[in-house]
Amino acid sequence: MTSTHIDVSAIDFADLGAWMDAQGLPAGPIEGVAPVPGGTQNVMVRFERGGVPYVLRRPPLHARRGSDEVLRREARVLAALRDTPVPVPRLVAAQTAREPVFYLMVPVAGFNPSLGLPEPHASDPAIRHRMGLEAAAALAELGRVDPGVLPGFGRPEGFLERQVPRWLKELDSYGELDGYPGPDIPGLAETAGWLTRHLPPAFTPGIMHGDYHFANLMFAPDGPRVAAIVDWEMCTIGDPLVDLGWLLATWPINGGHVPGLPEPRELIAYYAALSERDMSAVGWYAVMACFKLGIVLEGTHARAFAGKAPKDIGDALHATTLELFKRAQEFMEGILI
CATH class of the missing domain: 3.90.1200.10 (Aminoglycoside phosphotransferase (APH), C-terminal lobe)
Incomplete structure (x- = not known):
């Protein structure tokens, strides 16, 4: 299910910045926002803040039923595998307490x-x-x-x-x-x-x-x-x-x-x-x-x-x-x- 157009308006960047501050992540303006194409209906965007690159993954603006629970599970998996030899995107932090659920990961240097x-x-x-x-x-x-x-x-x-x-x-x-x-x-x-x-x-x-x-x-x-x-x-x-x-x-x-x-x-x-x-x-x-x-x-x-x-x-x-x-x-x- 490849998405050719990713709606970045689904993301409240002011709210994201405040949440990142609460996580103790590097501060500063969110810059260089760019959609990440891929085989998913979830929204994925790349951006930088405080000189650090991130990829954010969250459900689409009009989410499918269960989308948030799927991302909660994904965040659990990435956290569990973070310190294993399994090659996975490295989880930075996840917001799973309220919806929409989202998480941040380190961009992968690679190609599909x-x-x-x-x-x-x-x-x-x-x-x-x-x-x-x-x-x-x-x-x-x-x-x-x-x-x-x-x-x-x-x-x-x-x-x-x-x-x-x-x-x-x-x-x-x-x-x-x-x-x-x-x-x-x-x-x-x-x-x-x-x-x-x-x-x-x-x-x-x-x-x-x-x-x-x-x-x-x-x-x-x-x-x-x-x-x-x-x-x-x-x-x-x-x-x-x-x-x-x-x-x-x-x-x-x-x-x-x-x-x-x-x-x-x-x-x-x-x-x-x-x-x-x-x-x-x-x-x-x-x-x-x-x-x-x-x-x-x-x-x-x-x-x-x-x-x-x-x-x-x-x-x-x-x-x-x-x-x-x-x-x-x-x-x-x-x-x-």
């Missing part, structure tokens, strides 16, 4: 590869290959963090068992939309059945990002290192291997916009070398990610039938859903991993 590759990345295939491995390494680092740093976060008990029924129920709910004829997704029942039969018997709970893919990573400007994992809206305590499955399910075919990325098997091997987690059911996690993401995207297709989304976008996302279920079949057959 979905927006294009700078030099030396664009010209160096070894750097691009290593970027893929570094994406797996950063995820393995997250999986090692003690979930006790986020007490009361998520419901890890029965987490995997809930997944197939949860997303089939979601798919059923689309039938309430006028005009939607129901899902025409070859392999849907077969995939659901396979996931149920091959459910991993146990897992070690950990922190999950919840939407771990290339568009939510920023890379260092001078090499392949992950500078920051961003957009923690879906973070929870669950099975971190679900994040690895999500990365595999969304992995660019033939490199996509980053040519020369490692193959899925190499990603898995690299993650496994850095993790003590049981990787014997890694195919299940990849299939589960294809299943869930396919159903999520089908929601826009269904809303298009009801006139609540553009038809061309609905059709395009339905095509992606079909590709995801084909990829799930390849994961089930062991073709890709």
Whole structure:
């Protein structure tokens, strides 16, 4: 959900300055205000005060229901991960006591590869290959963090068992939309059945990002290192291997916009070398990610039938859903991993 226009009028800069004073942050006029583009509906702006740069993140002026609670959770996550080796934007301070909730973070020195590759990345295939491995390494680092740093976060008990029924129920709910004829997704029942039969018997709970893919990573400007994992809206305590499955399910075919990325098997091997987690059911996690993401995207297709989304976008996302279920079949057959 990319926002091309960010309304900075949502921010009361006088109130922000007073709050920053109360936090003991450097004083002075707020200068150099500039929107930060990205894949979110939240408002993000960069500014300087007292010679120090900041990025502010807050809900839009006309916020979605639950937007403030999402940002409260994000601020908790960033605070919990601030002193770990996990690459995250560094939280400066958060205002969570009243709404609108917002927080300040240190700007990340890096770029998002979905927006294009700078030099030396664009010209160096070894750097691009290593970027893929570094994406797996950063995820393995997250999986090692003690979930006790986020007490009361998520419901890890029965987490995997809930997944197939949860997303089939979601798919059923689309039938309430006028005009939607129901899902025409070859392999849907077969995939659901396979996931149920091959459910991993146990897992070690950990922190999950919840939407771990290339568009939510920023890379260092001078090499392949992950500078920051961003957009923690879906973070929870669950099975971190679900994040690895999500990365595999969304992995660019033939490199996509980053040519020369490692193959899925190499990603898995690299993650496994850095993790003590049981990787014997890694195919299940990849299939589960294809299943869930396919159903999520089908929601826009269904809303298009009801006139609540553009038809061309609905059709395009339905095509992606079909590709995801084909990829799930390849994961089930062991073709890709």
